[in-house]
Amino acid sequence: MLVHVSRATPLPPDERRAALIAATEPLLEKFGRDVSTRQIAEAAGVAEGTIFGVFPDKQSLLVAALLHALDPQPTLDAIASIDAGAPLRDRLTEAAELLNGRFTQNAQLMTAARKLVLAAAAPPEAAARMVSAREQMAAALAELIEPDAALLRRSPSSVARLLLLFCGANSFGPYGDSDHFDGREMVSLLLDGLLIRSDIDHGGA
Helix, strand or coil, X not given: CCXXXXXXXXXXXXXXXXXXXXXXXXXXXXXXXXXXXXHHHHHHCCCHHHHXXXXXXXXXXXXXXXXXXXXXXXXXXXXXXXXXXXXXXHHHHHHHHHHHHHHHHCHHHHHHHHHHCCCCCCCHHHXXXXXXXXXXXXXXXXXXXHHHHHHCCCCHHHXXXXXXXXXXXXXXXXXXXXXXXXXXXXXXXXXXXXXXXXXXXXXXX
């Protein structure tokens, strides 16, 4: 008696693409851009050739996975949910903690992104999306700062970019292996500087 074994129905291209991206993201965190297509195929439970039926090459898959993993929307939503009625210092501290968490969690991915997405050989739209994500983050922070713009000698946009710079350097700078600053200390450095002053009122800003 012959037994017919039915094969699993192949996934539609969009679902196969999503599955490969999902399998690639944790491997990028572990191995960076050195991850192999064989490792990705094993993690996704497919033949290695399946990858190239969806993506033209390994770099295209890695770029797609990086852009998906570094989607700024969850961080943007979290910044938008910060209590607008809280003092500026508290608002900025919460935002700095969010940014520190994002950058620290995605350190390996962001390193890979700088080498892949921002490389000359990467698709221009990939680099444009990375730049757009950074601009969206800066705009969200500027909006958070705007209600207290009169307290600051620089524009909310400038303060937002400085905070992003602080958080980035805190995770990726040349001294990243030494002391890391928490959100409150970073905001204190941003708003108060390093000089010891007796006239600073920490209650408002």
